[in-house]
Amino acid sequence: MSRVLTNRLFWPVVVLLALFAVNLVAFPGFFAIEVKNGHLFGSLVDIVRNGAPTLIIAIGMTLVIATRGIDLSVGAICAIAGAISCSIILGSPDPGNVGTVVVAVITALLVALVLGLWNGFLVAVIGVQPIIATLVLMTAGRGIAMLITEGQILTVNSAPFKTLGSGFLFGIPVAVWIAAAIFALAALLTRRTALGLFIESVGINPEASRQAGLRSRGLLFSVYTFSAVCAAIAGLVLTSNQTAADANNTGLFIELDAILAVVIGGTSLAGGRYSSSAPWWARSSSRRS
Structure with a gap:
């Protein structure tokens, strides 16, 4: 029992259950889920779908954060990804074409990859503090998105693109599937390989990790690039749900929501271990070894 009480996730779970109880009292139908045209609808479904970009x-x-860093540029990258995708779709003679949407999405992700490399370059090579390095793109990114959209809100009418944010797959919102896939990928890469240990090592003691032969510079490039790509995917989901690219408001302050979610999840802002307890597959692997 004491082990449960001392777990970092104990109080967040208690607060979450308390919120559920309050909502249940205030709105008796809060937990009601119904099926319409083969799709799930309800307050809980809306919460999960709208929370997918933040996740x-x-x-x-x-x-x-596990590497002792921070990324304040994710909101701006959301806006840039949305602006690029909508610009490409609107510039196409057939906005509803699946191929056009695929090109738009891939282009947005590639640009985010470059932006992530830029953040990693400032932090790992130049040695700029992460909060300052990413603040540069946080400030300039909105301006870049405004240049792409020419200061306008670009409204798109593309059914394939709209699927990313408001579509359904097997009755569950596509945004939820995307978030679940990224979570599974990150969990497998960091818990089934040595990558997670390397990340924690750099966060705990960068100098000791370097002397032990760990190439922390490449690792920092990787995590900032991954963060930027995640931000671009979230931006595509947000833009798709809005069916418009708004350089000023897409992903506005979402970096603060994400940081709060990370801290509530048990990750220390001081870096190092980023999970209050290892997943079941990591525990089973350690037992076998």
């Missing part, structure tokens, strides 16, 4: 960004932010 996606929080996954990337977790790895960054």
